[in-house]
Amino acid sequence: MTTEPFDSSPSQPWIRVLGIAAAVFLGLVFLVAAWGKALDPVSFVEQIRAERLDFFGLAEATAFMALGLEIALGLALVTGLRRWWVLAPTAALVTFFLFLTGRAYWRFEHGLIDETEACNCFGNLLNRTPKEAFWQDLWLLVVPLGLSLVGRGREGAFPKRRLMLIGGLTAAALVFAWKAPDLPLDDLATRLKPGVGVSEICAGSEENPEQLCLDTLVSDFGAGKHWVVLSDLDEPTFLEAVPQLNEWSTSQSEIGLWILTAASAEAVSTFRWTQAPAFAVQEAPYAMLRSLHRRLPRSFLVEDGEVTRTVSDLPLTEF
């Protein structure tokens, strides 16, 4: 089966260029989004579950299939493939993304979710409100999709080599995503990295009067040195290290030790009674901590209000 080109007139080559450029742009958007998700596939799987898209309860399989599709279509578009069997699933994927962001926007507007529960389509690379996610997706996806349909030439021979290349790269990208949680990529995959100010670590957008940033939540971080551990208070490695953390915390007073957690009030209370921490345990909104880690515990050093070091685990070796 072949598709008639929208316009193959040799007198209008700019239309063809426009179509190719739009396809390449759309492909790059897909690849950037896939990169964000591949860096933190665990978070993507959680998102699949939260959106109730884990068909037959296979959230991991669904996540990897979706990721594979996004990468393959992105590569196809970037390499200039504008066949109907590329553009049709691309249109379906764009429609699906818009359905998700549109649904979140509707829910937000009707007070069913708060602004921090937007689509995490770009992994931790972008923090967007439901409204921003919908309108950005509309412009970033729909417009280039529409333009990529124009100026398509006659379809030539089946692009076997390009497809093999796309298949190979997609497989490699999926292997990378599979292994990513064990790779030392936390600084790359999250918004927590040296140089970030605690005033930039926030829950909620700037327009939201209820936006809460870490410098307001813990004003002590504005001055001095503080080790901060992100934890759900139930990781075995963290619980095993509590005596050591207690000892370090009581043995010196120059550097503060804080645990930031989004665990439930009940979990925090249980931790306090069973572990008797000698360090501060500060509850923080999940929306503030979500984009700061791929796995817990993760730690960082704050010096005079700025993150100066990150550790993918507990900072025990730094003590």
Added chain:
Amino acid sequence: MRRVLGYRKSYSIRTTRPLRKPLGGALCAAAAALLLVTMTANPLLAAGPPIFGFESVGFEVTLNGKELEGAEVYQAESAGAFLILSEDLAAPVLLRLRDGQVETLNLMKVNHNSNGSVDVLAGATLAAQGGFQVNSDRTGIVFTVDGQTAELKEKPPLLGSQQAAGLKAYDPHYERTAEAYSPSDPIVEKLRQQDQEVKVSVFFGTWCGACKQMVPRIIAVADRLEGSKITFDFYGLPPGIAGDKEAGRMGISAVPTGVVFVDGKEAGRISGNGWRVPELAINNLLVNGQS
């Protein structure tokens, strides 16, 4: 000299040093030998290490299900220990959470310091009472003292309209943290000079982690503005904010949120990062209409 409060009998204790009496060397040695013999004979008795820096905390204690009115609860975070003093208990109770131990000790070894903190002095004779269990709703621990069932737990949330003094009484943490915050003098002075009737209603939750950090700063500002035309009211909400009538009426969706009324009319609200410098937020709202 300070009197140990909360007991029918009062004991005079030096503020910084253990009680000492001029004893002769022989008498001292005999007493030590007697103590050693007693402890060796009774494995439930032991000489405890000193624990310094117990601070007053807002917890409640029940004995056989009945709340112990006037019980004083202290916590030494660095030692992972609680100390309970109450005239309804035969002796002070020491809970060493990290060791899983509940013990009673001789009152003579409890020293009240002038800054309000309490120390357990070296050589306190600790009588083991057993272990403890976390209670069913995870808000405290249950243990046995002299055969009676006791419970140390978080207080229920403070609800409804409160003044700053009420919060300080509920949990001394509010007062300690408020004292650590110094509002800007020029802004406070400016606020004190303004002549409109201003009321700041602060909706908060004693269960809310962010409130524990921010409300003391607001209390510090309220303290500094006492006697001015700016008054503060603290309204405690339950954990399910949405279910509270007053929160619903006022459209409160997050805590802490401050509703500022000028001459009885709402002039604006302060929430989230607005509380970074509360006095500045109030001033901005009064001057610019925005926090």
